[in-house]
Amino acid sequence: MTMWADNIKFVKDILDGKYKKIDDAVHELNENAEILLKEPDTAKSKELFNSSARTLELMEPKEIDQLLQTILEDMHDNEKKQLETEAKTKLDSRLAALEKFKEVKAKLKI
Secondary structure, X not given: XXXXXXHXXXXXXXXHHHHHHHXXXXXXXXXXXXXXXXXXXXXXXXXXXXXXXXXXXXXXXXXXXXXXXXXXOOOOHHHHHHHHHHHHHHHHHHHHHHHHHHHHHHHHOO
């Protein structure tokens, strides 16, 4: 492997870590939203619900985009499309989860 290939792998690993955080936070938010809608006084679920929303809020789309642009420069079209689609999917799921957070929060007046 060349040095540049190592750098691409390093940046891709960082992106994958961020994507995993998004997936985990979205799953946790959805899970705890369902619990809270059934039992609004569950303290642990409220804490996990708010924590996962905060994680999603702190995940900066601009930072993900910068990392993505760094590795897309020297890639082929097929690889570019695949990585761009993956990023768009993750960022869309993040936005959807944040919208759900706002809706549930307003509904339950948390």
